[in-house]
Amino acid sequence: MLLSSLCYLEREGELLLLHRVKKAADPNQGKWIGVGGKFEEGESPEECAVREVREETGLTMLEPELRGIVTFVNDRYPTEYMFLFTCSRFSGELAADCPEGVLRWVKKEEALSLPMWEGDRVFFRLLREGRPFFSLKLVYSGDRLDRAVVDGKEIPAVFR
Numbered sequence: 001m002l003l004s005s006l007c008y009l010e011r012e013g014e015l016l017l018l019h020r021v022k023k024a025a026d027p028n029q030g031k032w033i034g035v036g037g038k039f040e041e042g043e044s045p046e047e048c049a050v051r052e053v054r055e056e057t058g059l060t061m062l063e064p065e066l067r068g069i070v071t072f073v074n075d076r077y078p079t080e081y082m083f084l085f086t087c088s089r090f091s092g093e094l095a096a097d098c099p100e101g102v103l104r105w106v107k108k109e110e111a112l113s114l115p116m117w118e119g120d121r122v123f124f125r126l127l128r129e130g131r132p133f134f135s136l137k138l139v140y141s142g143d144r145l146d147r148a149v150v151d152g153k154e155i156p157a158v159f160r
Helices: 045-057 118-128
Strands: 002-011 014-019 035-038 065-074 077-087 102-107 134-141 144-150
Touching (some): 002 045, 118 144
Antiparallel strands (some): 134 144
């Protein structure tokens, strides 16, 4: 079982996204995701998110907002519990280089047109709708999303 954080930094109608193109054998290879990573021993979700954002972007989140918990179940990987944050107040300068991939500010309305995990599109929609804190379970077979359950209720495939 893995514990991780993921954060979407927001500014003036844009999101900071990470195009995962730098690591070999990366399960996220070629996809656009938020910034985050695995917990270190003793970290809280907020501490993990702040540290990962700082390490990958050079930015320091001032008011991260915990928006949900996402449970990933996949037949290829261990179950992962991801703490999902958004943040619109941060300081510092965006790093010129990120060891995980290429960072880019993307207009919110264009983000869903980028290659990403199908389940990421589900929590993007929940965030965009301003849904209060949620629990989302995403069940995958490899790269294919089989089930999405939000707050205990199945989301039919036609609504994903």
